[in-house]
Amino acid sequence: xxxxxxxxxxxxxxxxxxxxxxxxxxxxxxxxxxxxxxxxxxxxxxxxxxxxxxxxxxxxxxxxxxxxxxxxxxxxxxxxxxxxxxxxxxxxxxxxxxxxxxxxxxxxxxxxxxxxxxxxxxxxxxxxxxxxxxxxxxxxxxxxxxxxxxxxxxxxxxxxxxxxxxxxxxxxxx
Numbered sequence: 375x376x377x378x379x380x381x382x383x384x385x386x387x388x389x390x391x392x393x394x395x396x397x398x399x400x401x402x403x404x405x406x407x408x409x410x411x412x413x414x415x416x417x418x419x420x421x422x423x424x425x426x427x428x429x430x431x432x433x434x435x436x437x438x439x440x441x442x443x444x445x446x447x448x449x450x451x452x453x454x455x456x457x458x459x460x461x462x463x464x465x466x467x468x469x470x471x472x473x474x475x476x477x478x479x480x481x482x483x484x485x486x487x488x489x490x491x492x493x494x495x496x497x498x499x500x501x502x503x504x505x506x507x508x509x510x511x512x513x514x515x516x517x518x519x520x521x522x523x524x525x526x527x528x529x530x531x532x533x534x535x536x537x538x539x540x541x542x543x544x545x546x547x548x
Contacts (some may be wrong), residue, residue, distance in 0.1 A: 379513070380443040385420040397538035401475060401502055404537040406430055408500045408545065414438075416459050416490065417477025421448035428452065436469065448482035460486050465494060472499030473544075479503045479514045486526055491546060501527070502543035505536075 379386070390398035406426045411434065415423055418437030427435050429450065437454040441446055448454040460483050472495045478484050491499050506517040516522075523544045524532050530546035536545065 377448045379509065380420065380441050380447060385422075385447045387419055387422040391426075393424055396540060400538050401541060402426055405473055405475055405500055405502070408498075409471045409473065411497070412468075413470040413471045413473055414490070414494060415473040415475075416465060416487065417474060417480065418448075418454055421452045421454050422545060423473055423475060424452040424454065426447055429517055434469075436467070459490070465490070467494040469495055470497040470500075471495065474499065474501040476503060476541075479516060479518060482515060484518075484526060488530065491527075491530060495548070499530070499546045500543060501546070502537060502541055505542050 387398065390396065391402055394400065402423055404421055408434065409427060412433060413427060413435045415435065415437040418424060418439050421437055424435045424437050435453060437452060438457045438459050439454065440456065440458050442456050445454050445456045460481055465500040472491050474487055478487055478501055487501065501523065503518050504514070506519055520534055520542060523542070524534060527544050527546045530548065532546050534542065534544055
């Protein structure tokens with residue numbers, strides 16, 4: 375999928391965080407509070423979560439995004455790389471926590487997220503997505519219901535939660 379969000383809007387997640395647009399500050403703070411240790415961030419965009427984790431004192435962070443413009447916009451202090459997260463077969467990573475904020479709905483193959491969790495993560499993960507019922511975003515492939523999320527991550531003790539009225543997710547554990 376050809377994303378144009380960063381080309382059109384720049385590092386817009388930072389503005390969303392500052393203004394709490396769509397409750398975005400609440401979402402990011404929920405993720406940052408959950409994470410400790412080493413973090414793998416799938417679909418990290420311009421690295422807002424990585425920046426907030428760095429402020430928290432977490433330096434072992436790796437973010438992946440498919441958009442080269444998002445990667446260029448990222449803070450150079452962060453390790454953010456361009457990659458297609460739907461092609462993880464050659465990945466040999468070892469991280470404690472997985473972050474997947476507003477990414478899974480953009481994937482052709484959402485099963486890649488539990489695959490990465492199984493093979494690259496030792497402790498826990500947090501996945502947050504839009505709630506169904508809103509207009510399908512032009513970059514969204516699938517909207518996930520509560521049941522979809524619980525089923526997709528059923529092998530990882532999923533704990534469903536709603537961090538904001540427009541979003542929901544699961545915390546998963548090994």
